[in-house]
Amino acid sequence: FATRRMFPAFKVRMSGLDKKAKYIMLMDIVASDECRYKFHNRRWVVAGKADPEMPKGMYIHPDSPSTGEQWMQKVVSFHKLKLTNNISDKHGYSILNSMHKYQPRFHLVRANDILKLPYSTFRTYVFKETEFIAVTAYQNEKVSDV
Amino acid sequence: FATRRMFPAFKVRMSGLDKKAKYIMLMDIVASDECRYKFHNRRWVVAGKADPEMPKGMYIHPDSPSTGEQWMQKVVSFHKLKLTNNISDKHGYSILNSMHKYQPRFHLVRANDILKLPYSTFRTYVFKETEFIAVTAYQNEKVSDV
DNA sequence: CTTTTTTACACCTAGGTGCCAAAC
DNA sequence: GTGTTTGGCACCTAGGTGTAAAAA
Numbered sequence: 369f370a371t372r373r374m375f376p377a378f379k380v381r382m383s384g385l386d387k388k389a390k391y392i393m394l395m396d397i398v399a400s401d402e403c404r405y406k407f408h409n410r411r412w413v414v415a416g417k418a419d420p421e422m423p424k425g426m427y428i429h430p431d432s433p434s435t436g437e438q439w440m441q442k443v444v445s446f447h448k449l450k451l452t453n454n455i456s457d458k459h460g461y462s463i464l465n466s467m468h469k470y471q472p473r474f475h476l477v478r479a480n481d482i483l484k485l486p487y488s489t490f491r492t493y494v495f496k497e498t499e500f501i502a503v504t505a506y507q508n509e510k511v512s513d514v
Numbered sequence: 515f516a517t518r519r520m521f522p523a524f525k526v527r528m529s530g531l532d533k534k535a536k537y538i539m540l541m542d543i544v545a546s547d548e549c550r551y552k553f554h555n556r557r558w559v560v561a562g563k564a565d566p567e568m569p570k571g572m573y574i575h576p577d578s579p580s581t582g583e584q585w586m587q588k589v590v591s592f593h594k595l596k597l598t599n600n601i602s603d604k605h606g607y608s609i610l611n612s613m614h615k616y617q618p619r620f621h622l623v624r625a626n627d628i629l630k631l632p633y634s635t636f637r638t639y640v641f642k643e644t645e646f647i648a649v650t651a652y653q654n655e656k657v658s659d660v
Numbered sequence: 661c662t663t664t665t666t667t668a669c670a671c672c673t674a675g676g677t678g679c680c681a682a683a684c
Numbered sequence: 685g686t687g688t689t690t691g692g693c694a695c696c697t698a699g700g701t702g703t704a705a706a707a708a
Contacts, residue, residue, distance in 0.1 A: 373677095408686085426629070434606075460580075485628070504689050649664085650665050
């Protein structure tokens, strides 16, 4: 069983925020489709129906809450998000099924305080290009060749 | 301006929790009295009225939420709590006035999820023996002699 | 003079990394 | 044989540590 950070990390650059207001940023990961994949002849191919998914929590960016000004002045990186394939993990990391396809989602909330989160409006953004297949070992040689 | 962890760390050992229920643990720091202190002839003596206090946030223990069973199986340490004397700190660390007396407080909340925190009942505990005076450099030789 | 703050820096440590060999 | 998972391990890095000297 392995627990590692997501690589490469999910990163966003923000603009148009209210400089003075405070924001909380979150992300989560949802299953993309109902398939299990395999890596055959250097290609990803569907290999049956997906395994059941574990419930996944919300990952709150550790700099939350911060002002719009602070968020906008550098790229916001979620590199500390941890993934695992250990279904009995107790640390609250995102539990993914290996060889399944996932979609990260980004949530922006205007709130002064984590305690106010549940009262607040979530704005959710999905970037299709961040979709990925979870693996236990890199399949693409180009990744290790960096 | 310095930002360091609190030393020694605030630690609690838990018992009597519901093993299956999930809990969130928090701590904060409040001013103990209205005095400023000085270290004179190897003793702490009152040296005037306290400076104004900055608002202090709640520090959520990073293992939150976890089950009663997990919390009880080892000492719960808040060693990652950060203190600073930088009044314009933007990281959400606890901003303390040096040479002032403070009281840490511990909060226990039964909740599955950080999003449910504001709906939930806080049980707050104060341990008088954890009161301390904030400093920028150790005054007691016994600390450095360890 | 005493007390307190700041800065710098070498040291250390926890934890994250790729990579490999073995197991499955 | 193929594809996938696991565990180990040397390496590296971010960040926390005390200490001491200088500044205030």
